[in-house]
Each structure stands twice: as structure tokens, then as C-alpha cells.
Amino acid sequence: MARAVTPQRKAINTIAAWIIGLLIFFPILWTILTSFKTEAAAVAFPPQFLNFDWTFENYTTVQERSSYFRHFWNSVVISLGSTVIGLIIAVPAAWAMAFVPGKQTKNVLMWMLSTKMLPPVGVLIPIYLLFRQFGLLDTRTGLVIVLTLMNLPIIVWMLYTYFREIPVDILEAARMDGASLRKEIIYILTPMAVPGIASTLLLNVILSWNEAFWTLNLTAAKAAPLTAFIASYSSPEGLFYAKLSAASTMAIAPILILGWFSQKQLVRGLTFGAVK
Amino acid sequence: MAVAEDAGSTGHRAAASSGAKRPSRLLRNPMSKIALVPMIAIALVVFLGGTVWTIVYSFTDSGLLPRLDWAGLEQYDRLWSTRKWIVSIQNLALYGFASMIGTLVIGFTLAALLDRKIRFEGVFRSIFLYPFALSFIVTGLVWQWILNPQFGVQGIVRGWGWESFSFDPLNNPNIVMWGLLIAGLWQGTGLVMCIMLAGLRGIDEDIWKASRVDGIPVWKTYIRVIIPMMRPVFVTALVLIASGIVKLYDLVVAQTGGGPGISSEVPAKYVMSAMFGSQNLGQGFAASSMMLLSVVIILIPWAYLEFGGKKRG
Numbered sequence: 364m365a366r367a368v369t370p371q372r373k374a375i376n377t378i379a380a381w382i383i384g385l386l387i388f389f390p391i392l393w394t395i396l397t398s399f400k401t402e403a404a405a406v407a408f409p410p411q412f413l414n415f416d417w418t419f420e421n422y423t424t425v426q427e428r429s430s431y432f433r434h435f436w437n438s439v440v441i442s443l444g445s446t447v448i449g450l451i452i453a454v455p456a457a458w459a460m461a462f463v464p465g466k467q468t469k470n471v472l473m474w475m476l477s478t479k480m481l482p483p484v485g486v487l488i489p490i491y492l493l494f495r496q497f498g499l500l501d502t503r504t505g506l507v508i509v510l511t512l513m514n515l516p517i518i519v520w521m522l523y524t525y526f527r528e529i530p531v532d533i534l535e536a537a538r539m540d541g542a543s544l545r546k547e548i549i550y551i552l553t554p555m556a557v558p559g560i561a562s563t564l565l566l567n568v569i570l571s572w573n574e575a576f577w578t579l580n581l582t583a584a585k586a587a588p589l590t591a592f593i594a595s596y597s598s599p600e601g602l603f604y605a606k607l608s609a610a611s612t613m614a615i616a617p618i619l620i621l622g623w624f625s626q627k628q629l630v631r632g633l634t635f636g637a638v639k
Numbered sequence: 640m641a642v643a644e645d646a647g648s649t650g651h652r653a654a655a656s657s658g659a660k661r662p663s664r665l666l667r668n669p670m671s672k673i674a675l676v677p678m679i680a681i682a683l684v685v686f687l688g689g690t691v692w693t694i695v696y697s698f699t700d701s702g703l704l705p706r707l708d709w710a711g712l713e714q715y716d717r718l719w720s721t722r723k724w725i726v727s728i729q730n731l732a733l734y735g736f737a738s739m740i741g742t743l744v745i746g747f748t749l750a751a752l753l754d755r756k757i758r759f760e761g762v763f764r765s766i767f768l769y770p771f772a773l774s775f776i777v778t779g780l781v782w783q784w785i786l787n788p789q790f791g792v793q794g795i796v797r798g799w800g801w802e803s804f805s806f807d808p809l810n811n812p813n814i815v816m817w818g819l820l821i822a823g824l825w826q827g828t829g830l831v832m833c834i835m836l837a838g839l840r841g842i843d844e845d846i847w848k849a850s851r852v853d854g855i856p857v858w859k860t861y862i863r864v865i866i867p868m869m870r871p872v873f874v875t876a877l878v879l880i881a882s883g884i885v886k887l888y889d890l891v892v893a894q895t896g897g898g899p900g901i902s903s904e905v906p907a908k909y910v911m912s913a914m915f916g917s918q919n920l921g922q923g924f925a926a927s928s929m930m931l932l933s934v935v936i937i938l939i940p941w942a943y944l945e946f947g948g949k950k951r952g
Contacts, residue, residue, distance in 0.1 A: 380753055384766045387829060390781045391769060406790050452681070455674035463671035471679070473942065478686045480878070480938055482885040484907045485931045486689030488696075488914060488923055492705065512685050519678060573774035575889035580911065590776050594893060604784060611777050618772050626765045629772070630833065 391615070398422070398608035405605040421609035429592060431613055438588035438617075440503050441578075442571035445510035446564055449518045452511075454560075457522035458548055462531060472523065475516045483513065483576055494581060501583045509581065510571045517570070518563055521632075525559025526552070558628070565625055566632030569618055589614040690931060697924035705920055714925035724926065727904045733816050734905075735884040738823050742880050743873070745824065746831030751861060753832075754839040764836075767829035775826065779893025782822035783809065809895055812902035819894055819903060826890075827883060831876045838872030839865070885934055906930050 396412070397405050404415045425431060460468050490509060491500075499505030529552065537551045553560065575590040582591055596610045622629045700710040718724050753763070770778065785791045788807040796804040808818030842865060850860040866873075888907035895903045906926060913923035 376753065380763050383749060383753075384763050387770060387825070388766050390785060390825070391773070394777075394781055410795060452677045456678040459671035459674040465671070471675070475678075475682055476878070477938060477942065478682060479882050480885060481686065481690070481934055482907065482927075482930045484888075484910045485693055485927045486685065487910065488705075488920060488927065489689040489692045490685075491914070512681060515678065515681060569772050573772075573776075575774055575776045575892075576886060576907070579889070579892065590774050590889075593774075593780065594776050596780075604790065607780060607784075611780060615773055615777055619769065622765065622769065622772055626761055630761075630764050630768060 391619075394608045394615075395612050397605055398612040400605050402603055402605045405608070421605045422613070425596075425606055425609050425613065429595070431592070431610075434587060434589050434592040435613075435617075437503060437586055438572055438590075441506045441510060441586075441588055442568045444503070444507040445514065445571050446518075446567040448507065448511045449515050449567060450522075450560065450564065453515060453518040453522050454548065454553070456519050457526050458552060460519075460523050461526035461529075462534060472520065476520055479516045487580065491581065500581060501585050501587075503586045505581060506578060506586060506588070509577050510574055513574070513577065514567050514570055518567055521563045521566065522556070522559065525556050525563070528559075529555050558631075561625075562628045562632035564632075565621070565628045569622075569632070572618060693924050694928045694931070697921065697928040699921055699924075701920040701924065703918045703920070710921065714921045715929075718922060718925045718929065721922075723901050723904055724906075724909055726901050727906045727909045728929075730816050730903060731884070731887060731905050734820060734823070734887060735881075737817075737820050738827070738884060739877070739880055741820065741824050742827050742831050743876060745828050746876065747835050747866075749828070749832045750835035750839055753836060764833055767832055769829070770826045771830040773826070775889035776893045778822050778826050779890045782818070782825070783894045786818050786821070810899055812899050815895060815899065815903045819890060822890060822894060823883075823887075827880060830879065834872060834876050834879075835869070838869040842868060885930070 398421055399417045400415050401418055404411055460472060494500045494505050534547055534551060537547050578588050578590050579594060593610050593614050596607050696705050697714055699706055700708050786809050793806045808814045846864060887905050891897060891903055891905050897904045897908055910923045910926045913919050
């Protein structure tokens with residue numbers, strides 16, 4: 364890390380990082396800028412960077428035509444709901460694997476993670492038919508259930524990684540003092556693992572927020588979250604770039620803002636705990 | 640930190656902790672089994688149940704509804720004689736291979752470039768990770784626009800006076816998959832870079848000193864020493880990339896819709912159109928089963944080599 368670096372070298376590295384960062388960020392920036400242009404300015408040549416007439420017209424049009432807030436609320440309910448339920452199931456499981464490992468723990472963990480490598484289409488049809496049977500198609504409940512199931516392996520894996528960093532001795536001490544198992548998990552383990560749980564929560568909210576495979580196929584109009592909302596903008600409005608940008612910006616804004624204010628958790632979460 | 644490390648050290652931890660808390664083991668073990676029950680039940684019922692169900696019904700001639708009319712391998716015969724399916728499989732293989740190599744190579748190169756002290760490093764890391772935090776739908780739409788021949792890169796370069804410049808992957812059946820690949824790389828590279836950067840940071844400074852003393856060129860040190868040392872990091876990155884590849888669907892839907900023609904179809908879209916479009920569930924089941932089978936064929940030998948070998952050692 365602290366390799367001997369001359370000031371010039373450091374400056375060059377910083378500039379290189381800035382250029383790469385700008386290149387990577389440019390498509391996002393451009394989408395946000397375009398959302399404030401008129402349709403004519405959006406496709407004007409040469410491209411206008413900041414010297415255009417700023418307008419909020421696209422946003423009002425998009426909201427009027429397809430009630431952004433309903434989709435936004437669907438996204439919030441679905442992503443938070445599936446994450447919270449997932450955590451409730453995963454905390455005990457990760458506790459068991461981290462602190463009371465058995466002979467099979469490693470295999471269970473690997474097998475669970477491997478389900479994440481299976482293509483979701485493999486189980487799409489049975490789930491679709493089951494949902495139709497029980498009237499869960501196009502409901503938020505249905506999506507919460509399916510996203511909980513899909514993200515559970517990742518939640519367990521991440522929590523397991525974080526729990527393993529907590530010294531067993533502290534839990535031992537609590538038990539010596541007569542704490543019951545329930546109290547041990549709720550009052551000792553969970554507070555100590557708060558940073559890890561926060562990262563897991565953030566990652567899962569983001570994953571569920573962005574999930575499109577299931578939301579596109581299991582919802583129609585009623586329960587459609589933001590991903591389905593933008594997808595619906597792509598075909599008929601394909602050439603109205605300013606409106607499309609406004610819709611996209613509204614869909615990604617919550618993630619960008621949330622991510623900016625919790626950078627540490629974001630980095631930790633998105634890299635699945637690999638970056639501390 | 641990494642899958643391989645975790646899996647490898649679980650046994651070690653088990654040995655250490657069982658010694659420390661022998662008195663309460665009898666009490667705690669049943670509790671720990673109970674704690675695992677909900678998760679394992681879900682995994683078993685949904686993943687195993689759904690998979691087995693899909694495979695069983697792939698041998699029937701189900702149409703609009705699933706029926707248990709045995710049809711043998713008929714669905715598979717039809718599947719493999721359908722041009723759209725062949726194209727889908729080829730596309731996925733091409734995309735998978737290219738994005739795996741591309742993400743790893745670019746991700747590692749960028750990480751090596753940035754593996755020095757840099758001002759505002761936290762900010763950069765967040766920026767590099769932002770694309771990964773976006774939905775594939777948004778990525779697909781944004782890149783559909785950037786690659787649009789009239790308004791995107793081609794239009795702008797032509798506007799600068801280079802009239803013969805041509806870059807229109809999304810309307811050219813031969814290279815449309817590369818158009819998708821660019822978007823995929825944009826989305827995934829930042830994540831891999833951050834993971835690689837963490838791995839590079841974990842490497843002992845003395846190794847660099849030693850190689851400098853021995854006069855080994857920097858690039859050679861990376862290839863011969865650093866990369867082999869970062870094996871667990873590469874495994875984590877590979878797992879993440881691979882799980883993204885098998886899900887390839889939303890990006891295609893948003894960016895090309897499978898076109899032009901059928902040139903950017905992918906297996907997941909095939910299943911979908913068999914189910915909702917032609918109402919031929921049997922074909923959908925057969926296609927899903929082939930997807931599952933191919934993943935298993937790739938995964939099992941690899942998982943065995945990667946994790947199984949360490950069991951005895």
C-alpha cells in the first residue's frame with residue numbers, strides 16, 4: 364500500500380483516476396442532464412452540455428402519464444419488505460453457521476451459494492404457475508416472497524462473513540452471565556454486527572430495487588415497481604430521449620442518493636464484504 | 640473476505656470453538672439446527688422443488704397448462720432443431736466468455752493502476768461502483784441511446800467531420816452481442832476493480848521490496864507473484880461475474896429486445912416466449928432444463944476442484 368511514491372507519480376495517478384472515474388460516470392451524468400432538456404435540445408448537435416434551457420417539463424409529463432409515485436412506493440415496499448423478511452430468516456441461520464459450525468456447515472454454505480449460480484429461468488415457470496394458482500400475480504406480496512427467496516443465499520453468506528469477525532468469547536461471557544439464547548442474539552450479537560447488517564441491508568435493498576427479471580414477468584400494472592415502469596417507457600417512447608431520461612433519473616435517484624450518504628456501507632455491501 | 644477462504648477456514652474455526660465451549664454443546668447444537676431450519680426448508684422447497692418439477696415436466700407435451708402426458712425426448716428434439724434456441728445458446732456462450740475475460744482483465748488492470756495512494760479514494764470507489772448499483776434496465780436504455788447511430792457516438796463523431804466513421808453495433812446482427820457486452824462491462828467492471836483493489840492492498844509490501852531488490856520487472860511480478868497470491872479474490876470475482884451471466888435477460892430486453900431479427904436472443908428470453916408467446920410450456924421446460932444442466936456441468940467440476948480438494952488437506 365505505502366509503496367514509495369513520488370509526488371509527480373501521485374499526481375499522475377490521481378489524474379488517471381479522475382479520467383477513468385469521469386468516463387464511468389459520464390453515462391449517468393448525461394442521463395441526468397438530458398432529463399432537464401427539451402426533446403429538441405436532447406438530440407441537438409453539437410450536444411449541449413450545460414448551455415441549454417433547463418426545464419422540469421419532462422418530470423411533470425412522466426408523473427402525469429404514469430404516476431411515478433405509485434411505482435416508487437411499490438419499489439420501496441418490495442425492496443424493504445423482502446430485505447427485512449430475509450434478515451429475520453437469515454440472522455439465526457448465519458448465527459448457527461458462524462458460531463456453532465458442524466461438519467456439514469461448509470457444504471450447506473457452498474450449496475446455498477451455488478443456488479445463486481443457477482439461472483432463475485429454471486424455476487420461473489413453476490413459480491409463475493404457483494402464483495397464478497394462489498392469486499399472487501401482480502401483487503406486492505408475491506414479489507416480496509419471490510425476492511426474499513432469491514436474495515436469501517446472499518444475505519446468509521454476507522451475515523456469516525460478518526458474524527465470523529465477532530469474537531466467540533463475548534457471546535460466551537454473556538451466556539456465563541445467564542443470558543438466554545434469544546437475548547444473546549438480540550442484545551449481544553445483533554448490536555455488535557450492526558455495520559455488517561447495515562451493509563447487508565443496503566446491498567439487498569439495491570438488489571431488490573434493481574431486480575427486473577421477476578418484476579417484469581410477475582407484475583402487470585398494479586404492483587409494478589420502478590424497473591417495470593422504465594421498461595414500459597422504452598418501447599413506445601423509444602425516441603423521446605428527454606422523457607426517457609427523466610424516467611430513468613427518477614428510478615435511479617433514490618439509489619444514487621442513498622448510496623452517496625452511506626458510501627462506506629455501499630462499498631462494503633456491493634463488494635459483498637470483500638472491501639472493508 | 641472470499642469464498643474460498645471462508646470455506647477453507649470453517650473447519651478450523653469449528654475445531655477451535657468446540658474446544659472452548661464443550662459444556663454447552665449438547666444444549667446448543669439442537670438450537671443451531673433449529674435456527675437453520677427455515678432457511679434450508681426454503682432452499683429445498685423452492686430451488687430443489689422447482690428444479691425437479693421443471694425437469695420432470697420437460698419430458699411431457701404440456702401446452703398451455705402443465706400436463707403429465709409423457710412425450711419422452713420430443714421437446715428436446717424440437718428445442719435443438721429450433722434456430723432461435725441455437726442462436727440463444729451461442730449468444731450466451733459468447734457473451735459469457737467475453738464478459739468474464741473482459742471484466743477480469745480490465746478490472747485487474749484498473750486496480751493495478753489505482754493501487755497507489757490517491758486523493759479522494761473513497762469518492763472514486765463509490766463512482767466506480769455506481770454502475771453496478773443501477774438496474775440492468777437503466778443500463779440497457781442508456782447504452783441503447785449511446786450506441787444509437789443518429790444521436791450517439793456515431794452521430795457525434797460524424798458531426799465532428801469524420802463522415803465515414805461507422806459504429807452501429809445494435810443494428811448489425813453480426814456484432815450486436817458486442818454492443819450488449821460494452822454495456823455489461825460498464826456495469827460490472829467497477830465492482831471487480833474494487834474487489835481486486837482490496838486484494839492488492841492485502842499483499843505484503845515486503846513482496847514488492849523483494850522483487851525490486853531482485854530486479855524483477857513490475858509486470859512480471861504481477862503475473863508471476865501477485866496474481867497467484869490473489870487466487871481467492873479472483874474466485875470471488877468469478878463467482879459474482881458468473882452469477883450475473885446466467886441472469887442475462889433484463890439487459891437484452893431493455894437494449895435490443897432480442898433484435899435485430901433474432902440475433903441477440905438469449906435462453907431466458909426463449910423460455911419466456913415459449914411460455915407467454917407460443918403457450919408451449921413443454922418447450923419452456925426443456926429450455927430451462929438445458930440451462931440448468933449446462934450450469935451444473937460447468938459448475939460441478941469447478942466447484943470440486945476449487946473447494947472439494949481442500950477437504951482432506
